[in-house]
Every structure is written in C-alpha cells, then in structure tokens.
Amino acid sequence: MTQTTFTPTTEEELSDIIASASAPFDIVGGGTRHTPAGHQRLSTAGLSGVRLYEPGALTLVAGAGTTMAEINALLADNGQRLPFEPMDHRAVLGTSGEPTLGGMVALNHCGPRRVQAGSARDMLLGLRFVDGSGRIVKNGGRVMKNVTGYDIARLHCGARGKLGVMTEISLKVLPLPERTATMALAEPSPIAAVAALSKALGSPFEVNGAAWHQGRILLRIEGFNDSVSYRADQLSRLLPGLTLVDENPWDDLRDARFAATSDRDIWRVSLRASNGAKAAERLMGMGVDVTLDWGGALLWASTDNGFDLRSALGGLHGHATRLRGAGDTPALEPAADGVAQLTSALQKAYDPRGLFNR
Amino acid sequence: MDMPIPSAEILSRRADHIAALKSVVPADRVIEDVIGLRAYECDALTAYRCTPLAVVLPCNTEEVAAVLKLCHDRGIPVVPRGAGTSLAGGSLPTADAVVVGVARLTDVLEVDYDDRIMRIQTGRTNLSVTAAIEEDGWFYAPDPSSQLACAISGNIGMNSGGAHCLKYGVTVNNLLGLRMVLMDGTIIDLGGAHMDAGDIDLLPVVCGAEGQLSIVTEATLRILPKPEGARPVMVAFGSSAVAGACVSDIIKAGIVPVAIEFMDRPCIEACEAFAKAGYPDCEALLIIEVEGSDREIDHQLALIREIAERHNPDEIRESRSADESARIWLGRKSAFGAMGQINDYMCLDGTIPVSELPYVLERIGELSKEYGLGVANVFHAGDGNMHPLILFDANKPGDLQRCEAMGADILRLCIEVGGCLTGEHGVGIEKRDLMHAQFNAQDLEAQMIVKDVFDPKWLLNAAKVFPLDASEARRA
Structure with missing residues (x-):
C-alpha cells in the first residue's frame, strides 16, 4: 500500500503535522541515502530554495530540502564549493532521486578532503529545525564564529534525523582552487602505504586527498597553479617514485563507487590511521576487499554477505557502519554504555513520542 | 549582575x-x-x-x-x-x-x-x-x-x-x-x-x-x-568602510589568508604609543597573513596587493623578513595591553556578517558619542568576529554601568544585522541576560534540555549561559 506523504512548505505547517501526529514518520529528503522503514513519510521537498548566498562572506543559507545539484551549480558559478566533498550514495545503494542538503547534514557527509576540510559538521554555521514536540528552534546562525549558547546545530550532524526535522541550514563555503593535481605510486602493502601517506600528510604541502586503492597510493594537492607544481615536486622528493597522473579517482573514492557493482556487503570504518593499515592487512587475509582513505583513517570494506566485520576488526576500529547489506549485527556501531545512555536520553528529550526515523 | x-x-x-x-x-x-x-x-x-x-x-x-x-x-x-x-x-x-x-x-x-x-x-x-x-x-x-x-x-x-x-x-x-x-x-x-x-x-x-x-x-x-613559512602584509586605508570592502574582495577572489586582522584609528594610535611598531597614520589598518613556501607567499601577497590597490590604500607594507613580520604583528598583539595602559576597558566579542562591517562600525561610532565613552576596534575581519574595546574609568561612579549598557547596545546591534553575541569568548555571566535578544523561549528550551540530560539537578556552573529567569525553574 502507498504511504501517506506530508510535504509541508512552512515551519508552522511542519510543526502542526508533528504536533498532531500519532504514528512515526520516515523523514525523506531526496530518498537517496537510506531505505525508509515504511512509516508515513515526511518530505522536506517543500522546504527548499537558497535563502542567502554571500560569496564575499563565504556563507550560504538554504532550505533543508534544496537539492545538492542546485547548491553545487550555484557555488560553481561563483567559483566556490562545499569543501568537505559530500558523498553521493546513489551508486552504492542503487537509489535514484536527488540528494538534498538536509540528508547531507543528517549523515554528516564528507569525502577524501576530510583530512583537510573536515565534514559537514565542520562547515555548519547554523540550523533551524522542528523537534518531536513540534517546537520550532533556531541554533547557531550565519556567521563564521559563534559560541552563543549550546551548539545543538552540530548535534544534528550524523543524527540521521533522530532529533528533529531540519528546515534551514547555514554553511561556510570555500573558493574552488585554481588547479587540482593527483599523484600516484604503486605500493602493494597497506602498512607501507599508510606509512607513506603519513609522511605526505605530515609534510607542509597541504595534501588534501590521501588514499590507498587497488595497490596504489593516491595523493591530491590543490591551490594556485604555481603552488601545485611546487608541492608536487616537493612530494615526489619526499616519496621517490610518486608521479603526477592525469586522472581523477577522487569522485569514485568519495562515493565508494568501486564497491558498487558487486552485491557484497559494504562497510565504512572510521579508525585511527595506523590501525587502518593493520586492519587492512588483517581483513585482506580474510578475503575482504579493502580501500583506505583519509591517510588510513577511513577503511572501506566489501565483504561476503553477513560477514561480521566488527568481530574481525577485533577492537582496531573507532566505529564501523554497514552501509549496504544485512546481517545479525546492527548497521550502526553500538555506543559504549555511558554514551548510549546520554544519547538515548537526548533523543527522548527532543522526540518524546518516538516519531522520527525509528 | x-x-x-x-x-x-x-x-x-x-x-x-x-x-x-x-x-x-x-x-x-x-x-x-x-x-x-x-x-x-x-x-x-x-x-x-x-x-x-x-x-x-x-x-x-x-x-x-x-x-x-x-x-x-x-x-x-x-x-x-x-x-x-x-x-x-x-x-x-x-x-x-x-x-x-x-x-x-x-x-x-x-x-x-x-x-x-x-x-x-x-x-x-x-x-x-x-x-x-x-x-x-x-x-x-x-x-x-x-x-x-x-x-x-x-x-x-x-x-x-x-x-x-x-x-x-x-x-x-x-x-x-x-x-x-x-x-x-x-x-x-x-x-x-x-x-x-x-x-x-x-x-x-x-x-x-x-x-x-x-x-x-x-x-x-x-x-x-x-607551514614552511608565513608573512603578513599591512594595508592602510582612509576609511573603515573601504578596508571592509577590501576584505570581502580578497575572499571573493579565491584567496583564504590564514588571518585578516583589522584595527581602527583609536586602536592604532594607542598601540603606536605603547609598542612603537611604526604603524602608519591612518583611519583603518588590515594585517593579512598568508602561508607557504617563499614563492607561494610572494604569489599570494602579489594577488592581495593587486586587490588592495584597487581600493586606493594610503600605504601597503609587505614584510620581506621575519623581523619585518614581527614588527607588523607587534602592534596588533599588544593591542589589549596598550588599551589597558590608557584606560579601563571592556572587551566585546560579537560576530557580524562581514558585509555589515561598514554599517556596524558607523553605528558603534554613533553609540560612542551618545554614551560619551571612547571605543577602539580591533578584530578578526575575515570571519566578522569583532572586539570593540569600550573605554571607561572604573573609579568614576556610574561609568561601569554606562559601559555595560553601551556594550549591550553594541551586541544587540550585532544580532540585528544577522550576527551573534559572542564569537569566541562565551556567554558566561557577562552576556547571559542578553540571550533573550538572540533566542526566543523555544530556542533556549531546546538548549536547556541538553543540560537536563547531562546534569539533571543543574548543579554544574548552573547560573551561567542562560538568563536566570529562563533557568530558574530548573535550578530551584
């Protein structure tokens, strides 16, 4: 049967829908990032549009339902971008539709540039949202430095809509570089690869992509034309054999497209960089396909269906998310007891009736 | 308080x-x-x-x-x-x-x-x-x-x-x-x-x-x-508005310096008297620092110079050595000490959208006249985080109260133009009761429920951040 879909166009309307609800919602933006649980749908499509864009102040404010396509096009026209490289999940999850700003914040997106520019959380300036009691809330603002009151805006980054429905989002943006260059070096061992990546990331040459994929080290440098040439030269001295290549592997790495074509489970693992190397070595011995990003601090694993990756990692990881596939274990890493208690109490405080994304 | x-x-x-x-x-x-x-x-x-x-x-x-x-x-x-x-x-x-x-x-x-x-x-x-x-x-x-x-x-x-x-x-x-x-x-x-x-x-x-x-x-x-190195350039302008426009143009041109600092005339004069850094006699001063190798720094400074020149600066002083860099930073880094030497002062910390800089500086000048208290402006211009220093005399009865009232007016102005009460110092007790100007009751409630979760009895630093009337029921 088809589910009811609510598409409010104002915060007040959204507040009324939530306040009078008696059953849970699936909050849906573009529907590209997760499979809804089958509840009635609460769409942010009516809460869209760019509200303010000041290139000279590096500031963008837009409705949560605004598509990433619209945002990216507007920024590119002005020589700017979202520097944290938000992932597009359509390839790995086989979804269609247009990803939205709200979904991006809800999953705290980022890509290879995480090592330099952080994630959505790091560029978030402010938020408007409606919580589970129908309360319309603003937090943060549109300015780059703001410590006025608690930063509950950033609480929504990665919360997957469990604390409320975002309506408006302010972000810091950055200029596009004059030139982007990629360098590569063959290296079969993940241990040696991460050691080399650490060397590059520990240099002053502002490496902003550092991956190990299909037996190669990949580095990215960006900036003014002349700067990029200089840094490429310096990096090739630091890592003999490293050369400029005329390819762009970064969008594939960002979206984990290399894992999309098979029907294996896909895991995203966040861990200490040096543990990334150890984990890669261990998993490869177990028949798992591994790619490392963030200098080793992000591990992508394609495994046989139902493989218990967390047990295989044996405590080497910070957290592991099963992005695709099913199994007896939860998709998200369970938090330690104390943290789990605080988190569930917070969820209850913002969503006392359990309406959101359960 | x-x-x-x-x-x-x-x-x-x-x-x-x-x-x-x-x-x-x-x-x-x-x-x-x-x-x-x-x-x-x-x-x-x-x-x-x-x-x-x-x-x-x-x-x-x-x-x-x-x-x-x-x-x-x-x-x-x-x-x-x-x-x-x-x-x-x-x-x-x-x-x-x-x-x-x-x-x-x-x-x-x-x-x-x-x-x-x-x-x-x-x-x-x-x-x-x-x-x-x-x-x-x-x-x-x-x-x-x-x-x-x-x-x-x-x-x-x-x-x-x-x-x-x-x-x-x-x-x-x-x-x-x-x-x-x-x-x-x-x-x-x-x-x-x-x-x-x-x-x-x-x-x-x-x-x-x-x-x-x-x-x-x-x-x-x-x-x-x-970084391999860092060097600043100092640009002097005939007005604060032009300095503000220059900041915006630099950022629009795709350059993100590591720091852009702003000082106005009262602040420049006080620093000059205190630190003798050799600052030019001007209305407004920007210190812009970039990083990288020497070659990269030269390139970025040349781009900045080109943009600055379009705004008819009084002077552009580019650092060529570590010693010159230190001299350029000397005044800025001693700003608070310099102000402290001539007066008691209260340091504000509001943030504004960079585009509102000229208007806000003008309004602060007007408030300064209305209250009869001097103000020196020194702040991080790249991100709009202002630090107006209001000068007062702690030994003069009523001066502190007037200074606080003027500070509150300036912070309300920051909020009016789309900014906030505090960019980096925090709310504490100082801006606690101004929180009502930035947040409505629902906004505050959404923050206070976080404290309910972490500290249900409201024992930890409870009389800060939230206006006392807003947190009263919880602290009881």
Missing part, C-alpha cells in the same frame, strides 16, 4: 562539606583558607567577585569523579575552572559552590605524528600544547590571544578560536576526542583518535557548553605540520 542567592543550608554546613571533600581526595587537593580562596574569587572578568565555599585541585580524572559525586550527592553546586582567563565570567563562583580546577592536570599523554594526534590533560595551557611539539615541526591550530595562560579545558568550554581560525577552524574543528566526568561522577569517553562518530555525536555539544555539562579532563587533539 545578579547571581542566585547562595544556599544558607550549604553555607552553614561548610566545615562538614570540607571534611567530606578531604575524605574522598587527599587533603592537599583542597583549599579552604580565606587567603588561598581569594585567588579563585574571579576570572579575567574582574568586575565580579565572590569567594567560593572551597576549591579542589584534583590530580587525576578519578579524583575529579570522586569530588563531583560527593557534591552531587550533597546537592552542592560546582564551578569548573581551567586557568581562570575567561572574559565572560565563565568561572565566577557562588558562595555555596565548590570550584573544581584542572590546573594540576597538565601532562602530555601521547604524541603521534604518524596519526597526527596528541592526547593531553586539559589543564595544560594552549601555548604549551604547541610548545611540546613545535621543535618537531608541528602545532595545535586554535590560538586565542590568551594562549600563554589559558588552559585547553577552558578552550573546550568556550570553543575558543583565535587569529588563525579563518584557515584552521576553532576548537571544535580540532578536537577529536575527550574524557569527561559528569556531575554524578560518571566518567565518559567521547570520540578518540579516529576522525568522526558513527551515530549521534555528543562531542560538539560538550565543546562550547561552558562547563555546564561535564568537566573535561583529557582531550585528543588534531595536530598539524607547520
């Missing part, structure tokens, strides 16, 4: 409470004598003082937990304290409160250049964090002006920034993990040496909560390799 009336019941049992503190931590951790307590009666907002019930300086996380649990069970308020450099009164005690300071927690626990992290105890000062790694070519990016004295615990409490955050971000962007103690004594670890959280991330709300949610005892920090 109102503070809650201290509990007569707690005050009357003072000796018993102190004995109990000494039973859960070694006696030398506890300060109870009048002279010893005096050092803790205020922070850098010295206009407000109150002697606390007692002070405890624990030597490890477990001792912090023991003290908090005891105070929790006895219903005694606790005020956390780092180095006591808050300009907002973040560690101002009440008479019935126990101050818990992290000053003895100063160890570096781990440095790992391969993983680009450093784990420290939070009583360590900001500058000594970088000092521990700079010989190896590394640094910790957030650099508040008080970095010589301020502790990382306070940086986390206020989510501190600094001059270089235009490029490197503020504390929350450079903090990967922490160990903290809740008011009931529970020890919690958040994050770690990995870069993000798998689900709801509590770390960014703890950072900037002004010590109201927990006492943070250890932190895992992101550290960075030092």
